[in-house]
Amino acid sequence: MPEDEGGWDVESLLPYTPPSWVEVRGSSRGSFRVQCEGVDSIAGLQWLVHERLMLQPNQGVRLSHWGRECRGEETFRSLSLQTGAKFEMVLLLQRAPDAQLARVRIACSALRTRQAIPFGSVALAAQLL
Numbered sequence: 001m002p003e004d005e006g007g008w009d010v011e012s013l014l015p016y017t018p019p020s021w022v023e024v025r026g027s028s029r030g031s032f033r034v035q036c037e038g039v040d041s042i043a044g045l046q047w048l049v050h051e052r053l054m055l056q057p058n059q060g061v062r063l064s065h066w067g068r069e070c071r072g073e074e075t076f077r078s079l080s081l082q083t084g085a086k087f088e089m090v091l092l093l094q095r096a097p098d099a100q101l102a103r104v105r106i107a108c109s110a111l112r113t114r115q116a117i118p119f120g121s122v123a124l125a126a127q128l129l
Helices: 042-052 122-128
Strands: 021-026 030-035 059-065 086-093
Touching: 030 042, 042 059
Parallel strands: 021 086
Antiparallel strands: 021 030, 059 086
């Protein structure tokens, strides 16, 4: 087709039904289903997950699908999501915009430096353990 006619709009040609639910899996929260009725974007899905997990306002959710991070402005249609699609979730801490960054030094008295143990010195090795 000529360029001036705009070409084919593939998204309007293919039949698409939005997912009724998706599965979200996280390393610390396990896996759970999220009902997607009335939601058509990743930002909406992130909001549903945030509400479902009862996260604090300073926490955020990052979702990825098939190893690719999903941006909030993407729609389910643009990702061709079907019912039962699986997402990986990572929880984030969001810094307040007016907060100052501070350097933190962590010290632990339980840490030891490496020590060389002479060969055959079983008694010395037992003392160190």
